[in-house]
Amino acid sequence: MSKSAVEVPPRCGFSFDLCRRNAMLSEKGVQAPSYRKTGTTIVGLVFQDGVILGADTRATEGPIVCDKNCEKIHYMAPNIYCCGAGTAADTEAVTDMVSSQLQLHRHHTGRESRVITALTLLKKHLFNYQGHVQAALVLGGVDITGPHLHTIYPHGSTDTLPFATMGSGSLAAMAIFETKYKEGLTSDEGIKLVTEAICSGIFNDLGSGSNVDVCVITKGHKEYLRNHLLPNPRTYVSPKDYSLSKKTEVLLTKITPLKEKVQVIERGDAMEE
Amino acid sequence: MNMDLKKDLDAPHSMGTTIIGVTYNGGVVLGADSRTSTGVYVANRASDKITQLTDNVYVCRSGSAADSQIVSDYVRYFLHQHTIQQGQPATVKVAANLVRLLSYNNKDILQTGMIVGGWDKYEGGKIYGIPLGGTIIEQPFSIGGSGSSYLYGFFDQAWKEGMTKDEAEQLVVKAVSLAIARDGASGGVVRTVIINSEGVTRNFYPGDKLPLWHEELEPQNSLLDILNASSPEPMNIQ
Numbered sequence A: 001m002s003k004s005a006v007e008v009p010p011r012c013g014f015s016f017d018l019c020r021r022n023a024m025l026s027e028k029g030v031q032a033p034s035y036r037k038t039g040t041t042i043v044g045l046v047f048q049d050g051v052i053l054g055a056d057t058r059a060t061e062g063p064i065v066c067d068k069n070c071e072k073i074h075y076m077a078p079n080i081y082c083c084g085a086g087t088a089a090d091t092e093a094v095t096d097m098v099s100s101q102l103q104l105h106r107h108h109t110g111r112e113s114r115v116i117t118a119l120t121l122l123k124k125h126l127f128n129y130q131g132h133v134q135a136a137l138v139l140g141g142v143d144i145t146g147p148h149l150h151t152i153y154p155h156g157s158t159d160t161l162p163f164a165t166m167g168s169g170s171l172a173a174m175a176i177f178e179t180k181y182k183e184g185l186t187s188d189e190g191i192k193l194v195t196e197a198i199c200s201g202i203f204n205d206l207g208s209g210s211n212v213d214v215c216v217i218t219k220g221h222k223e224y225l226r227n228h229l230l231p232n233p234r235t236y237v238s239p240k241d242y243s244l245s246k247k248t249e250v251l252l253t254k255i256t257p258l259k260e261k262v263q264v265i266e267r268g269d270a271m272e273e
Numbered sequence B: 001m002n003m004d005l006k007k008d009l010d011a012p013h014s015m016g017t018t019i020i021g022v023t024y025n026g027g028v029v030l031g032a033d034s035r036t037s038t039g040v041y042v043a044n045r046a047s048d049k050i051t052q053l054t055d056n057v058y059v060c061r062s063g064s065a066a067d068s069q070i071v072s073d074y075v076r077y078f079l080h081q082h083t084i085q086q087g088q089p090a091t092v093k094v095a096a097n098l099v100r101l102l103s104y105n106n107k108d109i110l111q112t113g114m115i116v117g118g119w120d121k122y123e124g125g126k127i128y129g130i131p132l133g134g135t136i137i138e139q140p141f142s143i144g145g146s147g148s149s150y151l152y153g154f155f156d157q158a159w160k161e162g163m164t165k166d167e168a169e170q171l172v173v174k175a176v177s178l179a180i181a182r183d184g185a186s187g188g189v190v191r192t193v194i195i196n197s198e199g200v201t202r203n204f205y206p207g208d209k210l211p212l213w214h215e216e217l218e219p220q221n222s223l224l225d226i227l228n229a230s231s232p233e234p235m236n237i238q
Helices: A017-028 A088-109 A115-128 A170-180 A187-204 B002-009 B065-086 B092-105 B146-150 B152-158 B165-182 B223-230
Strands: A036-038 A042-047 A050-055 A059-061 A064-067 A073-077 A080-087 A135-143 A146-152 A158-160 A163-166 A212-218 A221-229 B019-024 B027-032 B036-038 B041-044 B050-052 B057-064 B112-120 B124-130 B137-139 B141-144 B190-196 B199-205
Touching: A042 A080, A042 A135, A042 A146, A042 A170, A042 A187, A050 A073, A050 A080, A050 A135, A050 A146, A050 A187, A073 A088, A073 A135, A080 A088, A080 A115, A080 A212, A088 A115, A088 A135, A115 A135, A115 A146, A115 B065, A135 A163, A135 A212, A146 A163, A163 A170, A170 A187, A187 A212, A187 A221, B019 B057, B019 B112, B019 B124, B019 B165, B027 B050, B027 B057, B027 B112, B027 B124, B027 B165, B050 B065, B050 B190, B057 B065, B057 B092, B057 B190, B065 B092, B065 B112, B092 B112, B092 B124, B112 B141, B112 B190, B124 B141, B137 B141, B141 B152, B146 B152, B146 B165, B152 B165, B165 B190
Parallel strands: none
Antiparallel strands: A036 A059, A036 A080, A042 A050, A042 A163, A050 A212, A059 A064, A073 A080, A080 A135, A135 A146, A146 A158, A212 A221, B019 B027, B019 B141, B027 B190, B036 B041, B050 B057, B057 B112, B112 B124, B124 B137, B190 B199
16 A cells, blocks of 8 residues: 555635644644734823823734834824834734723713723723723813823723833833823923833833834814924935836736726606506 | 733622721721732722711722722612602611622622721611621621731720720721731721711821821830940950
8 A cells, every 4th residue: 555645636615724723833832923002102281281191113923023114193082192002913902992981971961071981991991891892092182171181901900090101111201201201291391201111111121112103182273293304214215226126118008997887877767656 | 020010900899808897986986007018019009998888978999999899889889769759868887788798799700809888867876797608797897808907916906995986097097007007918008088967087097197106106215226336346255
């Protein structure tokens, strides 16, 4: 009997062969690739006219930087923004969800959204999932009752603070805040302090990096400063620039539209019974 | 080391805590520290663990921050409805029992110990302790949280019936500061809430105003000072 394998035609449907291999590998101690996380440094502070939020822009997939310029400051309402740390999918999904709930609520009540509403909606959702939705958020905004800044942890607990930091770079950023924060900062001082705190995270934490995003929210006005500071420019850019050699000559150009244009014939009579 | 720190920062937010509730003649005094920790990192060094349930009833929270916040939110909501239905302020007993029902019926999910304290016109000042598991126990004073382990002996000796408002508050502040000195998971500032027939008073004692204990004090009349002052050369034994 020959020992050569018989050629079996591939079966349709999901092939579970690799599941056994994965189980064997994890038994041997090989870890599965991790999900995309935002390593992150996110901060927020209350200044004399409102709140300022700041974030770095690095998204990591295990040890690899998968996005060098992602946006971590998410829109919740015209007067409320939320920075997210943790699993990128979770922070995006939960902030999107609560943002649309807030919009519906605005239609129902006819009023501007309050920060405490966003806080309660986020908190209830995260608590219900008992920490499995890995989203750590810094929520800030200005509403009719004044400026507010809150932190929300993945298990659903919240804190209300005058200055807050979250993410893997939170210790580095908190060190800057604890040293330099004072009440009644002006807008420029606040932006400078937030930028310094984020830079501290960028340079001292491996999970944070690239650029600084800042968002300033005051009564009736907001300024989203995307890439406010770019402290990590690409150092070795090729002076020749990237271009493809134009060696192929164009002889003929013919464009065929794929959709047939449908002719609408105007019918004079309306449908009658 | 980096991964450990990450895991620690992802740990559930818990309040190591020292919480105390004490009755005096005329009302109650509730006290707590202000440290919320995530693993070894202090996530909030000035948190407020004494939460309002109604105008006349407050609760001290300990254990998991998320669990205790959610329980107090639900109880506040139920008490609000209850007050509307009754047409008068809720009693401390009702508030404590609502907390107890939530804690007991969800004992496998929740991890939070609470002390409910307040004043009502029927019973006066009352303190109810509701530890893990959902027991309810009415006590003249109650202590809870990780720092309370260091206070059992202290209260056995220092507690007395029929204190005045100031004596009771001083006792609470002294007790919390003693626990802060010995428990790593307690720290920050001391917050107190006094509830009586006249209303509610919130007080705040920043860390530098608290008394220092034992090894925190500057050494006085230390033998080392005397030895160092007299002879700079090592002593010769002949």
